Amino acid sequence: MILTAALAACFAAAPAVAADNPDAARLSQRLTALDADSTLNTFAAYERLQARQAVSTLDQAAKRDRPGALYVAERRVAIAESAARTQAMQRQVDQLDRERAELLVEASQRDAARARAENERLRLQAQMQAEEAERLRQQSEADAVAMQDVESALKGVAGAQTARLNAARDRQAKLAREEAELVTGGKLPTARRDSRGEVFALDKGSFGSGKATLGSGAQTTVKTVAAYAQASSSPGVRVDVTAADAKLAQRRAEAVRDALVAGGWPQGQVQVNGKAGKADRTELVVQSK
Structure with a gap:
């Protein structure tokens, strides 16, 4: 934060460019446009500071030193612009990564919730099937006992009828x-x-x-x-x-x-x-x- 405040102070105190140096004026305008761009003016503060210093050096350079100073100033301005765009894009990438991570977390949570719901449904279904199987088993056992009682009763009746029939047949034969x-x-x-x-x-x-x-x-x-x-x-x-x-x-x-x-x-x-x-x-x- 101290570095950012210092850089902001330097930008505010940037000297005016001499009118007889059109290259310095052109490069200064590019930096001013970069500072005015709300999507880029929060990035590459150090590179923009170096670019302003290079433009200031170009503006104050003697004519014989201007070609070298112009080369450095143009490179510094280009670096500042590129760094600002790169950092802005990186922030967008980071933001997209965070959003993607959040979406993945939400999707994972939804998948986990669906999986838990499906597991609960299957558990309840298995429980109901087990209860139904137990009910059918008990019913089958009860039916088997009832059938045995019926068969025993029928055998008793049949035995009694057979005995009476045999007795009647024996009496008839006699x-x-x-x-x-x-x-x-x-x-x-x-x-x-x-x-x-x-x-x-x-x-x-x-x-x-x-x-x-x-x-x-x-x-x-x-x-x-x-x-x-x-x-x-x-x-x-x-x-x-x-x-x-x-x-x-x-x-x-x-x-x-x-x-x-x-x-x-x-x-x-x-x-x-x-x-x-x-x-x-x-x-x-x-x-x-």
Whole structure:
């Protein structure tokens, strides 16, 4: 500040240029114009001081010294003008740099704010998704428990219904058995159930060795089976016979069929199947509805 004040005092006290030195007057006018330029007069104070001193030296120089003094004065004035413009431009550049830095800071702050907002949005979204997933998991567990309860209840109901159905079927079979035995005076052999239906096996002595004729007791048993099939409303009776010879097995199966028909069972609802096998076996299968 002291240097600036001193330079300002020097400018204010600058001597008038002699009228007989047009070069000094021209250069002095350039310095005056530089001082009057509000965009430049605050810059290059030292260079302008040197230029005024050089112009003053030119104005006071003897004629023989004027060429050298003119060269120095012109260079000093040109340097002052160039320095003022350079410093003004530098200030503008500095101002632009500051503005750019401020803009970058503002942009960075906006980007940071947007990033924080986006992070918060994503956090809230993830939180909502996690809460929804937990709600769905709990709902799924509750639904699974409810479904298990329903299935247990259905199984209980189905089990009870099955038990009642089996009991009713057993009672019906017992009544049908009793009715068949009363009607024919015979007795049904012990039955078993498999995938074919209710199976009654005739005694091995139902046929003579190598014969295809039923004994009287076996005929009564077959008629009792026919009566039982009618009483239980069976859709059909199947005769499966195994013997050492396939032809013999087939004749025995047909003999059983004839006995069933004689007992009142429709011939069209009897299937016969005779085949060769190691052991003699005669089975009547009363099919279930």
